[in-house]
Amino acid sequence: MKSTRRSLLTLAIAGVAAAAVVTGGTPGTAGPAPEVAAVQAGPTYVYKVHAPLGAAAQNLLGRGFDVLEDRDGDYLFVLGDKDTGQGLKQSGFTAVIDEVLPAPEWQPPAKKSQSPTFDAADINETYYGGYRTINAHWSHLDLVGQQHPGLTTLVDYGDSWRKTQGAGGYDLRAICITKKNAGDCALNTSAPKPRFFVMGQLHARELSTGDIAWRWIDHLTTGYGVDAEVTALLDTTEVWVVPIANPDGVNIVQQGGNSPRYQRKNANTTNGSSCSGTSSSQIGIDLNRNTDSHWGGAGTSSDPCAQTYKGPSANSEVETRALQGLWRNLYRDRRGTAVTDAAPADTTGVVISMHSYSNLVLFPWGWTTSYKTGNDAALRGMARDMATLAGGWQYGQPGEVLYNAAGATDDWVYDDLGVASFVWEVGPSSGTCSGFFPTYSCQASTFWPKVKPMLMYAAKKATSPYGGGTPPPGCAKATNDADVAIPDNGAAVTSTITIAGCEGNASATSQVEVHIVHTYRGDLVIDLVAPDGSAYRLKASNNDSGDNIDTTYTANVSSEARNGAWKLRVQDVYSADTGHINSWSLTL
Secondary structure: OOOOOOOOOOEEOOOHHHHHHHOOOOOOOOOOOOOOOOOOOOOOEEEEEEOOOOHHHHHHHHOOOEEEEEEEOOEEEEEEOHHHHHHHHHOOOOEEEEEEOOOOOOOOOOOOOOOOOOOHHHHHOEEOOOEEOHHHHHHHHHHHHHHOOOOEEEEEEEEOHHHHOOOOOOEEEEEEEOOOOOOOOOOOOOOOOOEEEEEOOOOOOOHHHHHHHHHHHHHHHHHOOOOHHHHHHHHHOEEEEEOOOOHHHHHHHHOOOOOOOOOOOOOOOOOOOOOOOEOOEOOOOOOOOOOOOOOOOOOOEOOOOOOOEOOOOOOOOHHHHHHHHHHHHHOOOOOOOOOOOOOOOOOOOEEEEEEOOOOEEEOOOOOOOOOOOOOHHHHHHHHHHHHHHOOOOEEEOHHHHOOOOOOOHHHHHHHHHOOEEEEEEOOOOOOOOOOOOOOOHHHHHHHHHHHHHHHHHHHHHOOOOOOOOOOOOOOOOEEEOOOEEEOOOOOOEEEEEEEOOOOOEOOOOEEEEEEEEEOOHHHEEEEEEOOOOOEEEEEOOOOOOOOOEEEEEEEOOOOOEOOEEEEEEEEEOOOOOOEEEEEEEEEO
16 A cells, blocks of 8 residues: 555565565664664664554554654554564554665764853754754853843753763753843742743654754844834743753764664663664653653553653653753642643643644643543634644644543643643654654744744733633724725725734734625625735635625734734625625724
């Protein structure tokens, strides 16, 4: 069969395909930490496995296979080598080889571990075509802090596992970005502003997420005072960024140079130190299965070499505990302990964990689909909005669109604190920009243009994610109910609503409620015209012969300042029908 997900030839596991799998060997395709002896790994394959939502999917995850965060109908995808294929067959799964990953080129980065200090050259250290090393990321934080002292605060929130062992390793670092006033960016829950938190590379091999975090930091710090939307955001909100949440793991990845290693987990060798170092058997603990939010449940493994190894106990990892400590210093606990308890409507804050890939927006609960959170409607609505901004991603609880997974950080944030939390799986399932290691040019051409409006939307929602906050003054629904005649097959007419005293930019989901009396509504073309003259098409002409329009349109006008004269522009583009604008309303 040929996969709809990839264009490469699909081969059966048995017979000639199995022979093809074991042919040849390319060192450096995947590897363990430098402290662990390297292996001569064979080719790496992606297997397409029949595993429908529900029991079959959870069975596959429970057996410790490296199940990718990607689904194609009733099929999941597993990363592995020739032994993985045989293991799938022996476990009773129907699987085919969907992709043979290309032979690597070996070119390690100039430096391999954290320097005692950073210099200007570190910021230019890259691998795999442009992705920044950890040295570069940490140097970038230092430079941004030096250049924008009125906007930024650098925070060391802990140490990686290797650093705690005196074996190299890294500081765990965050940056707080806001127009700093008294009390801002303090590590306490009494902050005067709501907080938006985003992190990348909790799973080390998911390269896109660290690069997006870098671009997000630059977008905010260079945009303040220049970009009205950024300025309004930083005047009213604290934005926290952890660009790399698993630096030890990323250090293993970057050792591959132009052939990044497939390390997903952290570098803890206390359990599973004899793991082979292939993509299907590696050291470490999965930091997105390690929290005490239903730890050890669905989608986790007890095999120390498995990619979803949950760890020896809940919250066992220093990286896990450090993140939890940071979140508890930033957000008050607003939720009860029952599964369906809701956080109060006036809860503030949003937390985003960026992963790759599959073009998904996920929200709690991830450990089960048998329950919904007490704030499901609001979380689901935000997820829908973000998925729409991205151009039509899927959204839902993990078990609704992918598979259940317990012990994840997004579940923990909501479970422990009641804060709105999401996972974004960034990147398509096919093409040049798919996979864990997309071509670096995809960051500027594809991912950043999609994710930037999602980040701005989510950051603005930190004020009131559950809808219980007080809107800025003057931002309530405004209406113009004066009749305006629409000439038959004539010039466009407008009706104006002037917004004043409303801070910041409009929403990505602004509402335009339109009531038009007309004898053939298909003749009508309707636009929303912003104060700067930009037009947003609400309705095109068509063959709809019905009478009247009584509809609410959603418009993404997040690049527009709220204040000013907004116009509803209507034109009748065909003859023989009459009508008028009865009223319209605008909620920005």
